[in-house]
Amino acid sequence: MRSLSPRGLLAAILLAAAVPAPAPALADDAPPPGRRAALLHMLRQDCGACHGMTLKGGLGTPLLPADLAAKAPDALADVVLDGVPGTPMPPWRALLTVGEARWMIDRLREGLDR
Ligand code: HEC
Structure with a gap:
């Protein structure tokens, strides 16, 4: 194998530095497109079973944009993850x-029908 010239070596180092590090695990990021349809289905079916098929409320509270607008998204996500004992x-x-x-x-918060 031909060894790199100093200039070639420098170019290789600069190139390596320019390549971004691999993205971290996506656990806390937006779900990939392939997962989104399943989540939307879950919102209508599983969540809708209590919150109403149109999310206007039932056994569970209404989950329409106007109902959630004043509430902190992170707190609402915590409710989803941990439930309300x-x-x-x-x-x-x-x-x-x-x-x-x-x-x-x-x-x-956007409204599912948007
Ligand atoms: C078995 C019934 C049931 C199911 C299924 C259910 N919920 Fe709930 N949910 C409730 C009830 C009841 C409350 C009100 C709890 C309380 O009194 O604070 C609630 C509260 C919430 C709240 C807080 C609303 C607010 O205005 O503070 C959110 C957000 C929520 N649910 C989202 C979901 C999502 C998303 C799903 C599906 C993944 C889901 N829920 C499934 C019964 C249910």
Whole structure:
């Protein structure tokens, strides 16, 4: 193998430095596109079972944009992940990542029909 000239070596080092490090694990980031349809389905079916198929409320509180506008998204995501002890709201942490819960709250705050 031909050894690199000093200039070639310098170029190789600069190139290596310019390549971004691999992205960290995506656990807390937005779900990949392939997962989003399943999460939206879950919002309508599983969450809708209590919150109403149109999310206007039922056994669970209404989850329409106007109902959530004044509430902190992170606190709402915590409710989804941990549930509300002493109420029927169950914890979903076994099924959802933090990023997925946060993404679902963002969709609810926008309105699913948007
Ligand atoms: C078994 C019934 C049930 C299911 C299923 C359910 N919830 Fe709930 N949820 C409730 C109840 C009841 C409350 C109100 C708890 C309380 O009194 O604070 C609630 C509260 C909430 C809140 C807080 C609302 C607010 O205005 O503070 C959010 C957000 C929420 N649920 C999201 C979800 C999501 C997302 C799902 C599906 C992944 C889901 N819920 C599934 C019953 C349910």
